[in-house]
Amino acid sequence: MLLISSKRFQEHTTPPGHPERPERAEVFDRIAASWRERGGRVVEPRAATRDELLRVHDEAYVAAIEAVNGRAAMLDPDTFTSPESYEVALLAAGAAVQAAEHALDTRETAFALVRPPGHHAERDKAMGFCLFNNVAVAAAAAVARGLARVAIVDIDVHHGNGTQWMFYADPRVFYVSTHQYPFYPGTGAANETGTGAGKGFTLNVPLAAGARDADYEIAYGEIARALDRYAPELLLVSAGYDAHAADPLASMRVSTEGYAQIVRTLRDSAARARCPLALVTEGGYDLDALASCLDATIAVLGAI
Numbered sequence: 001m002l003l004i005s006s007k008r009f010q011e012h013t014t015p016p017g018h019p020e021r022p023e024r025a026e027v028f029d030r031i032a033a034s035w036r037e038r039g040g041r042v043v044e045p046r047a048a049t050r051d052e053l054l055r056v057h058d059e060a061y062v063a064a065i066e067a068v069n070g071r072a073a074m075l076d077p078d079t080f081t082s083p084e085s086y087e088v089a090l091l092a093a094g095a096a097v098q099a100a101e102h103a104l105d106t107r108e109t110a111f112a113l114v115r116p117p118g119h120h121a122e123r124d125k126a127m128g129f130c131l132f133n134n135v136a137v138a139a140a141a142a143v144a145r146g147l148a149r150v151a152i153v154d155i156d157v158h159h160g161n162g163t164q165w166m167f168y169a170d171p172r173v174f175y176v177s178t179h180q181y182p183f184y185p186g187t188g189a190a191n192e193t194g195t196g197a198g199k200g201f202t203l204n205v206p207l208a209a210g211a212r213d214a215d216y217e218i219a220y221g222e223i224a225r226a227l228d229r230y231a232p233e234l235l236l237v238s239a240g241y242d243a244h245a246a247d248p249l250a251s252m253r254v255s256t257e258g259y260a261q262i263v264r265t266l267r268d269s270a271a272r273a274r275c276p277l278a279l280v281t282e283g284g285y286d287l288d289a290l291a292s293c294l295d296a297t298i299a300v301l302g303a304i
């Protein structure tokens with residue numbers, strides 16, 4: 001497995017007390033250092049190109065984010081920039097594309113450890129700590145290479161509204177999410193299943209607050225069957241760890257082992273479809289839980 005990470009992900013700063021804080025990137029650095037010590041490979045990300053971003057974001061939106069380069073700004077009540085955020089966000093999106101490209105080119109799993117996260121970012125707006133929609137930029141890059149079936153499984157506790165809407169009418173990207181519901185951002189009902197040619201290519205599995213490992217195991221059994229039917233050519237994972245019992249933002253009770261089990265299920269789905277696997281981080285706001293879940297994910301995926 002290849003890790004893609006950079007100390008530069010610490011440079012996007014948020015106001016004091018904000019959960020999506022630079023210390024999360026220090027966790028990524030420790031994970032990457034330990035992977036390197038064990039003989040694993042870690043590479044620096046590249047910036048996403050303008051063309052890559054414009055596959056999922058409006059030109060005016062990308063220009064608006066570029067316009068706050070070099071200064072602090074509030075983009076929505078939860079979403080802030082610091083002077084370095086534009087460049088760091090380009091690296092986060094670029095890392096996600098790199099992970100997908102590496103997986104497709106080599107069939108080796110790749111994991112991009114990035115912040116800011118991406119899945120709430122919409123075509124035309126920043127939202128929920130997210131600037132560019134990293135996993136969506138990666139999925140669009142895979143489609144641009146000619147892939148006809150890209151699956152995104154979003155294991156973050158929040159629904160990935162941005163990712164869902166970007167591909168809602170597109171059967172080439174199957175968006176699947178488990179999430180606490182009802183909860184932020186409000187979308188992700190079971191009857192949101194896609195539209196037009198994309199009908200049936202969005203699968204939401206909303207779960208009540210307090211869901212435990214056993215509830216997730218049932219949900220991921222259903223998701224595994226749906227992935228078997230779809231037969232993806234690439235499986236992307238929006239790897240958010242905020243369904244962990246220790247997370248301060250949400251109310252789920254998933255253990256670190258529960259997360260390992262989710263990752264095992266997805267790894268096995270990819271193996272059955274003979275498709276490459278690439279992951280990109282999303283949320284996860286308890287630093288110890290984030291570290292232990294990343295360790296567990298890497299242990300499941302991790303032939304060096």
Ligand SMILES: [Zn+2]
Nearest residue numbers: 156158242283
């Ligand atoms: Zn989240």
